[in-house]
Amino acid sequence: MSRAADRLAMIFNHLDRSTVHVAASSTSTQVASYDHTPALRYTLDNDALSPDQRLSYEENGFILIKNLVSEEDIDKFRSAFERICKGEARFPGLVVMRDVAIAKSEFVLDQQAISKLQDFQEDPELFRYCCLPQILKHVQAFTGPNIMAMHTMLINKPPDAGKKTSRHPMHQDLHYFPFRPVDRIVCAWTAMERVDRRNGCLVVLPGTHRGSLKEHDYPEWEGGVNKMYHGIRDYNPDHPRMHLEMEKGDTVLFHPLLIHGSGMNQTQGFRKAISCHYANADCYYIDVKGTTQENIDKEVKEITTKKYGMDAVTFQDTWAFRGRLVQGERTSL
Ligand SMILES: CCCCCCCCCC(=O)SCCNC(=O)CCNC(=O)[C@H](O)C(C)(C)COP(=O)(O)OP(=O)(O)OC[C@H]1O[C@@H](n2cnc3c(N)ncnc32)[C@H](O)[C@@H]1OP(=O)(O)O
Numbered sequence: 001m002s003r004a005a006d007r008l009a010m011i012f013n014h015l016d017r018s019t020v021h022v023a024a025s026s027t028s029t030q031v032a033s034y035d036h037t038p039a040l041r042y043t044l045d046n047d048a049l050s051p052d053q054r055l056s057y058e059e060n061g062f063i064l065i066k067n068l069v070s071e072e073d074i075d076k077f078r079s080a081f082e083r084i085c086k087g088e089a090r091f092p093g094l095v096v097m098r099d100v101a102i103a104k105s106e107f108v109l110d111q112q113a114i115s116k117l118q119d120f121q122e123d124p125e126l127f128r129y130c131c132l133p134q135i136l137k138h139v140q141a142f143t144g145p146n147i148m149a150m151h152t153m154l155i156n157k158p159p160d161a162g163k164k165t166s167r168h169p170m171h172q173d174l175h176y177f178p179f180r181p182v183d184r185i186v187c188a189w190t191a192m193e194r195v196d197r198r199n200g201c202l203v204v205l206p207g208t209h210r211g212s213l214k215e216h217d218y219p220e221w222e223g224g225v226n227k228m229y230h231g232i233r234d235y236n237p238d239h240p241r242m243h244l245e246m247e248k249g250d251t252v253l254f255h256p257l258l259i260h261g262s263g264m265n266q267t268q269g270f271r272k273a274i275s276c277h278y279a280n281a282d283c284y285y286i287d288v289k290g291t292t293q294e295n296i297d298k299e300v301k302e303i304t305t306k307k308y309g310m311d312a313v314t315f316q317d318t319w320a321f322r323g324r325l326v327q328g329e330r331t332s333l
C-alpha cells in the first residue's frame, strides 16, 4: 500500500472514533497519532479519486490529471469556437469578450481579437465539454452526485499587445460566486494545447484553499485591466508559486478559494483553454451584502442593467439563469 493509502486509512479510522477506540485503546501512542491527523474536508468519500489524488487535493487545493480529454474532442471544441469567431454561430447568453488593449484601440477589430467566451451553455458542441463522463466522474468527488454546471468559459489568451493586459491577476474564483458551501464547488480547466510559462499558463499558490475569501479589486496596472478581472488586494508575495505547465487535454481540478492567475502571453499564438465551474445542486444562494463580494455584485448588476435593460435582476438570478444540470437532480441552485 502507498504512503497515501496508509494515511487515508488512518484518517477514516480517526473519523469513526468508536471503532478506533476499541482497536487502538491498548497503545496510547497510536491514539495520539490519530489526533494529529486532519480529517478529510475537501473531498467526498465516494471512490471517484485515488487516495493519492484525495490527499493531494486536501493539501494543495488542486489536482492535475494528464490526458483527460481526447485530442479529437478538443479539435471539435476548437472548431465550435472558430464558428463563433467567424460569426457563423450565435447562442443566447454567450458573452464574447475582447482584450481591453484591443477593445480600446482605434484599429478595426478582426475576429481573432476575441480573448474569452463566457456562458456557452446554449452551444451544444461546447457544452459537451461540461458533460464529458470522465470529467464528471472526477467532479463528483467534490460536488457529490447532483451536479450543476454553473459557469463556462473558453479562454483564448491573446498575444500580449505590449501592455501586459493578457495577464490575469491573482484571484479566488469564489469572489464571483454567491453560493455555498464553498467546498462543494470545483473548477475543471483543460488545456486545449500545450500551455507553459511562455504563453501564460496557470500560476497557483498551493494550499491557499485552506484560507478565507480575500478582498478583491482592480489591480493598479499601468496598461489597463480587463473588465471584471479583479485581483486580490493583498496576498503574500512570498508564498511559494507553482506554474502549471500542461499538455493538450491535461485537466486541472481546483478549489474556488485557491489563489491563482495567469501570466502574460509572450508568444504570437492565442493560448486556448476551456473550463467549467461545477457545484452541488443542493448549494444555496447567499446574500453578499456587507461582505467583500459587494463590489462584484454591484458591477454585475450594472452590466445586466446596461446590456439587457433588466434592473430587477439580482447577482444571484444571473447565476440561476446560466446554471445547467449535468447529472442527477436540479434541487436548489
Ligand atoms: C459574473 C462574473 C463572471 C464570473 C467569473 C467566474 C470566475 C472567473 C474569473 C473571470 O474570468 S473574471 C472576468 C469575467 N468577465 C466577464 O464576466 C465578462 C465581462 N465582459 C463583458 O461583459 C463584456 O465583454 C463587456 C461589457 C466588457 C463589453 O461588452 P460588449 O461586447 O458589448 O463590448 P462593446 O464593444 O460594446 O464595448 C462596450 C464598452 O466596454 C469596453 N470594453 C470592451 N471590452 C473590454 C474589456 N475587455 N475590458 C474593459 N472594457 C472593455 C469598450 O471599450 C466599451 O467602452 P466604452 O463604453 O467606454 O466605449
Ligand SMILES: Nc1ncnc2c1ncn2[C@@H]1O[C@H](COP(=O)(O)OP(=O)(O)OP(=O)(O)O)[C@@H](O)[C@H]1O
Pocket: 167, 168, 169, 170, 197, 198, 203, 219, 260, 261, 262, 263, 264
Ligand atoms: N506586477 C504584478 N502585479 C500583480 N500581479 C502580477 C504582477 N506580475 C505578474 N502578476 C501575476 O502573477 C501571475 C504570474 O505571472 P507571470 O507568470 O507572468 O509571472 P512572472 O513572475 O512574470 O513569471 P514569468 O517569468 O514566467 O513570466 C499572474 O497571475 C500575473 O497576473
Ligand SMILES: O=C(O)CCC(=O)C(=O)O
Pocket: 153, 155, 157, 168, 173, 202, 260, 261, 262, 273
Ligand atoms: O488564464 C486563464 O485561463 C485562467 C483565467 C481564470 O483563472 C479565470 O478566468 O477565472
Ligand SMILES: [Fe+2]
Pocket: 171, 172, 173, 260
Ligand atoms: Fe480563475
Ligand SMILES: [Mg+2]
Pocket: 263, 264
Ligand atoms: Mg511574466
